Amino acid sequence: MxxxxxxxxxxxxxxxxxxxxxxxxxxxxxxxxxxxxxxxxxxxxxxxxxxxxxxxxxxxxxxxxxxxxxxxxxxxSDRGNQRMVLSPDGIRATDGTLTTLMRWGDVRVITTPKGANRVGIVGDAMLTLNAKGDPKLVERYSEMTEAPETFRSGRPVHDKDGALFPGDFEKSWRQGEIGSWLRHYRPDLDV
Known part of the structure; x- marks a missing residue:
């Protein structure tokens, strides 16, 4: 290997x-x-x-x-455009409507976020909305921000409690690609 x-x-x-x-x-x-x-x-x-x-x-x-x-x-759930990119800059995940960027240094914890039923990577994140994405998702994501009109226009917003769900991209993510990147860039986290 x-x-x-x-x-x-x-x-x-x-x-x-x-x-x-x-x-x-x-x-x-x-x-x-x-x-x-x-x-x-x-x-x-x-x-x-x-x-x-x-x-x-x-x-x-x-x-x-x-x-x-x-x-x-x-x-x-069957969108072929849902993807996660791991890079030296951090983790970028998108579903075609919402893009979440979380830099490695901004990852705070690996836990089950409030309101979720699966393990997530939680930290500071930048959220960017594709205003031409799925209209139902655009509306749902917009209403979850403090400034929905600004967000709907496509301007990025900061989310201090951003969450990414690695299990959506790898079944055994702790032993897989995501886990190895987290251990490399954030050895202080319990992966």
Whole structure:
């Protein structure tokens, strides 16, 4: 086995499939459906005194909410343009709409970020939006910033708690390319 160069950039493509994203979201899908079903069934039964109607309306509302919240998982996860580039400058990840640049010195920790269900590399990052990217993603990313209008225009913004998810690009990333780059540039981190 040869030692990696660590001077020439290395590009990795996403290894996450729509089945992986759906599997990760399955607990939330179930909770959403059950909550909508029970709430609608109880309220309808109380107001109209018809349990059968409450069950039907609850099932319909549960399906509608699940489709609204989780219906784009397949489309959002099978993009061939999701990639991560490791270079001496740092880590650059993009999905075609959002580009995140995290320099090696700005990586703070490897942990599970708040609101995430997988391990991420967390640190200071520069986020740049491709305003011509997926309109749903443009809107979602814009609303997560303090200055959405500035960000929508394509101007970069600073994110002190940026997160990159290496497991989206290598299944065994700690033993793979990403882990070796992290150990090379940031030997102080627990990789």
């Amino acid at each position: 040869t030692t990696p160069d660590f001077t020439a950039p290395v590009e990795l493509r996403s290894v996450v499939s729509s089945a992986d994203r759906t599997r990760r979201a399955l607990p939330l899908i179930i909770i959403t459906f059950v909550a909508a079903f029970v709430a609608t069934a109880v309220v309808t039964t109380y107001l109209v005194n018809a349990l059968w109607l409450g069950c039907i309306l609850g099932a319909v509302l549960g399906v509608i909410l699940c489709r609204m919240f989780f219906g784009n998982l397949k489309n959002a």
